[in-house]
Each structure stands twice: as C-alpha cells, then as structure tokens.
Amino acid sequence: MTNVSVTVNGQSREADVEPRTLLVYFLRETLGLTGTNVGCDTSTCGSCTVLVDGESVKSCTMLAAQADGRDVTTIEAMAHGDTMHPIQDAFHRNHGLQCGYCTPGMVMAAASYLQENPTPTEEDVREALEGNLCRCTGYQNIVKSILDAAGSMSGAPETTRA
Amino acid sequence: MIPAAFEYARAESIDHAIELLGGADDAKILAGGHSLLPLMKTRLAQPSLLVDISRIGDLSYVREDGDMVAIGALTRHHDVANSELLQQVAPIVADTASRIGDPQVRHVGTIGGSIAHADPAGDMGTVMVALGAQFAISAAAGATRTVAAGDFFQGLFQADLAANEVLTEIRVPKTSGGWSYLKFNRRAIDWAMVGVAAVQQNGSAAVALTNMGETPLRAAGVEEALAGGADPATASARADEGAAPPSDAFGSAEYRREVSKVLVRRALEETLG
Numbered sequence: 001m002t003n004v005s006v007t008v009n010g011q012s013r014e015a016d017v018e019p020r021t022l023l024v025y026f027l028r029e030t031l032g033l034t035g036t037n038v039g040c041d042t043s044t045c046g047s048c049t050v051l052v053d054g055e056s057v058k059s060c061t062m063l064a065a066q067a068d069g070r071d072v073t074t075i076e077a078m079a080h081g082d083t084m085h086p087i088q089d090a091f092h093r094n095h096g097l098q099c100g101y102c103t104p105g106m107v108m109a110a111a112s113y114l115q116e117n118p119t120p121t122e123e124d125v126r127e128a129l130e131g132n133l134c135r136c137t138g139y140q141n142i143v144k145s146i147l148d149a150a151g152s153m154s155g156a157p158e159t160t161r162a
Numbered sequence: 163m164i165p166a167a168f169e170y171a172r173a174e175s176i177d178h179a180i181e182l183l184g185g186a187d188d189a190k191i192l193a194g195g196h197s198l199l200p201l202m203k204t205r206l207a208q209p210s211l212l213v214d215i216s217r218i219g220d221l222s223y224v225r226e227d228g229d230m231v232a233i234g235a236l237t238r239h240h241d242v243a244n245s246e247l248l249q250q251v252a253p254i255v256a257d258t259a260s261r262i263g264d265p266q267v268r269h270v271g272t273i274g275g276s277i278a279h280a281d282p283a284g285d286m287g288t289v290m291v292a293l294g295a296q297f298a299i300s301a302a303a304g305a306t307r308t309v310a311a312g313d314f315f316q317g318l319f320q321a322d323l324a325a326n327e328v329l330t331e332i333r334v335p336k337t338s339g340g341w342s343y344l345k346f347n348r349r350a351i352d353w354a355m356v357g358v359a360a361v362q363q364n365g366s367a368a369v370a371l372t373n374m375g376e377t378p379l380r381a382a383g384v385e386e387a388l389a390g391g392a393d394p395a396t397a398s399a400r401a402d403e404g405a406a407p408p409s410d411a412f413g414s415a416e417y418r419r420e421v422s423k424v425l426v427r428r429a430l431e432e433t434l435g
C-alpha cells in the first residue's frame with residue numbers, strides 16, 4: 001500500500017491504495033467522483049481528462065501515487081451550485097454534446113487550453129482537442145462551444161468568436 | 163485495465179534512484195509513465211518495482227551551455243516545446259516536442275523518457291541522431307558517462323543504458339541553418355508511420371529517419387549524395403538505403419520505403435530551400 005494525499009477540487013483527500021491504482025480509479029472508486037469517465041482506457045480518447053496542477057492530464061495513464069501532493073480538478077468542480085462554468089454553459093447553448101460521454105474530458109481539456117491561450121482561433125481549438133475523441137458530434141459544435149466560451153470568458157462579444 | 167502489482171518507491175535524488183533500482187532485478191524507472199504505464203496496463207511490462215524519479219528537483223531545465231543547449235531529462239514535452247531558448251537556437255527540438263502526442267501527453271511525458279524508451283516510432287530520438295546530441299548518464303558509485311545519440315540506440319526498445327543507470331541530461335548543439343521534422347501518419351493521433359529529421363549544420367546536411375528500422379537511422383546514402391552535390395530530388399531517392407522498415411497494420415515495408423523518399427525530399431526542400 002502507498003499513502004496518497006491529494007487536493008481534489010479544493011479539499012484534501014487521503015487514502016492508502018495499492019501502488020498500481022490509476023488516478024482515474026482513485027477518483028471514481030476511492031473518492032466516488034464518477035464525473036470523470038473511462039472511455040478507451042488506452043490513453044487515446046481523453047474522456048478521463050482531469051487537471052493536475054491546472055494542466056490537462058489523462059487520468060487513466062497516471063498512477064494515483066504520481067498525483068500525491070498535487071492539486072487535482074475534476075468536472076465536479078466546474079459548476080458552482082446551479083451556475084454552470086462558462087465552458088459548460090457554452091456546450092449547453094451550442095449543442096456541444098449528444099450522448100455526453102466525452103464531455104467531461106472535453107470540458108477539462110478546454111479549461112486547460114483556454115488558460116494557456118485565452119484567444120484561440122478555430123484551428124487552434126481543433127489542434128488542442130487532438131487528444132479528445134467524440135463519437136457523436138463530428139466536433140463541429142464542440143469547437144463552436146469552446147470558441148464561444150473563450151469569447152465569454154475574455155469578455156468579448158460571443159458573436160465575433162463563434 | 164490494471165497493471166500487475168508492483169512496489170512503488172520515490173527517489174529523492176539521482177543517487178537515491180540508483181540505490182533504489184538495485185532493490186529488484188526487474189526494477190524500472192518511472193518518469194512521466196506515458197510509455198511505461200500503457201505497457202504495464204496491457205501487461206507487456208510487469209516490473210516488480212517502480213522507482214519514481216519525477217520528484218527529483220533539479221532535472222527539469224533548459225539552459226545554454228557554450229555552443230550547446232542542456233536539457234534536463236525530466237523536462238516535459240510541453241516545456242521543451244515552449245522553451246524560448248530552444249525555439250531560438252535549436253528550433254527543431256522545440257517544434258518536434260510540440261507535435262508529440264497531444265496536449266495531455268505533453269503535460270506529463272518527458273524528453274528523457276522519450277529517449278530512454280528507444281521506441282523506433284518515437285520522434286525525439288531521430289531528431290537527436292540528426293543533431294548529433296550527447297546524453298549524460300549517471301551510474302552507481304557516482305560514476306557518470308556521456309554517450310553520443312548515434313551510439314545510444316542499439317535495437318528495438320534497446321538503448322545503451324543499464325537497468326541501474328539514469329539518463330540525466332540531453333545536450334544538443336545550437337543550429338543556425340535550415341531544419342525540418344516531418345512525420346507521416348493517417349490520423350492526427352497516430353505515431354509516425356515514417357518520420358524524417360533534416361538539419362543543416364556547418365554547410366552540410368544531416369538526415370535521420372523514424373520507424374524505418376529498429377532504431378532511429380541516419381540516412382547515410384542521402385547525406386553522401388548531398389555532399390557530392392546532388393539536389394534534394396536526386397538525393398532523396400537513396401532515402402531507404404540500409405533501412406529495414408517494419409510491415410504492420412499501418413503500412414507495408416515497401417510502402418514505408420516509398421514514403422521515406424517523398425518525405426526526405428520534402429524535408430530537404432524545407433531545410434535547404
């Protein structure tokens with residue numbers, strides 16, 4: 001067993017886990033935070049994306065032990081009560097999801113990317129989503145949602161960005 | 163998918179890592195884990211001990227060192243890609259790092275892990291071979307040695323690196339001439355089916371290939387033709403001389419040979435044009 005102590009969504013959480021415990025299962029099974037989905041389990045689809053120290057990471061490809069002492073943010077922390085995060089709100093308004101399975105990962109990948117580049121072009125957004133697969137939407141409305149979110153988060157009028 | 167059970171130990175320093183690695187015959191270093199964990203999840207690798215070196219404090223840096231640039235082995239692809247120094251004086255390294263995997267992979271994977279893993283489909287090894295990079299390695303009892311990239315890659319996933327040695331630093335020469343790293347794949351997320359690194363240095367061009375054999379390969383025929391005054395179109399016809407490309411689900415060996423010629427021509431046009 002190895003002791004893992006992580007700040008998850010602002011709260012410090014601690015558990016003794018097997019060293020082979022992957023971060024995604026630590027979040028889902030040890031902590032009961034099931035918002036983060038497992039899609040491929042082979043580092044490809046990005047549905048398990050969470051933020052570690054503010055940066056997007058595929059949590060199926062990281063040991064919980066690697067996140068020890070770090071700050072992890074999952075989809076559960078994005079909304080405040082009934083108020084959605086601007087990225088979630090943009091996905092809602094732009095029909096950025098169909099089945100919704102990829103959405104938590106898409107939102108977290110977008111949150112990481114918009115911090116790095118608050119004013120992306122459409123091409124930038126498409127490249128930033130290289131590690132996130134969606135089997136439903138054809139990406140069009142996901143890209144639109146993220147551009148919209150970038151606009152509302154940086155205060156620019158949405159229509160000039162969508 | 164869950165890896166087979168293993169013990170986990172965190173190294174505080176390079177010497178501590180080397181000491182911990184002595185704790186089991188099949189111990190493995192864990193850096194970013196972005197090559198190792200996928201292998202462990204599919205149980206292609208089942209080390210009984212992982213020595214996590216990612217918390218060793220001073221192995222993540224990019225700094226000038228005379229006419230070279232020194233890069234700490236734990237520097238993540240993301241930080242290599244965004245290093246202003248590398249963008250200015252060794253742009254092929256920064257550019258290649260910016261195109262490894264996806265943003266999530268680049269936030270975790272390290273340049274040292276990429277090189278130590280010696281995957282023939284990996285991008286960074288090829289660039290290192292084209293640049294004539296040097297690798298600093300630490301071994302037991304404080305011993306250190308330096309290996310040239312051209313000698314480091316010995317076979318499929320096999321490098322000149324003992325099980326209890328740590329790759330600590332990558333040194334690349336500053337370049338002022340043209341350069342190009344091109345990779346060919348069908349989908350954005352795929353690894354290079356074939357890749358080509360070309361660098362113009364002191365009036366001559368070095369060319370190396372990804373996934374055209376068991377290790378990154380120098381395209382010696384192309385370099386010889388260029389030295390003899392051939393133009394890119396003529397020289398690139400010799401791209402696959404001495405290569406032994408694999409046949410797999412992505413393409414046959416013959417197909418790769420053809421692709422390598424086209425990619426070498428394009429890379430040379432970018433580099434010399």
Ligand SMILES: Cc1cc2nc3c(=O)[nH]c(=O)nc-3n(C[C@H](O)[C@H](O)[C@H](O)COP(=O)(O)OP(=O)(O)OC[C@H]3O[C@@H](n4cnc5c(N)ncnc54)[C@H](O)[C@@H]3O)c2cc1C
Binds near residue numbers: 061279285329
């Ligand atoms: C989805 C995905 C896509 C990818 N796409 C690409 C791509 O397009 N191109 C590409 O080149 N790579 C790609 N990679 C691989 C990526 O670059 C890895 O980050 C890299 O190969 C390994 O680095 P790491 O730090 O994660 O090493 P780890 O996985 O931790 O280690 C890899 C191996 O090297 C050893 N090792 C690590 N560091 C050291 C050291 N300092 N000294 C001695 N031994 C060491 C380990 O013991 C292990 O055997 C991809 C990976 C994933 C998951």
Ligand code: FES
Binds near residue numbers: 041043044045049
């Ligand atoms: S579940 Fe992690 S990348 Fe698909």
Ligand code: FES
Binds near residue numbers: 097137
């Ligand atoms: S909305 Fe169904 S996978 Fe993306």
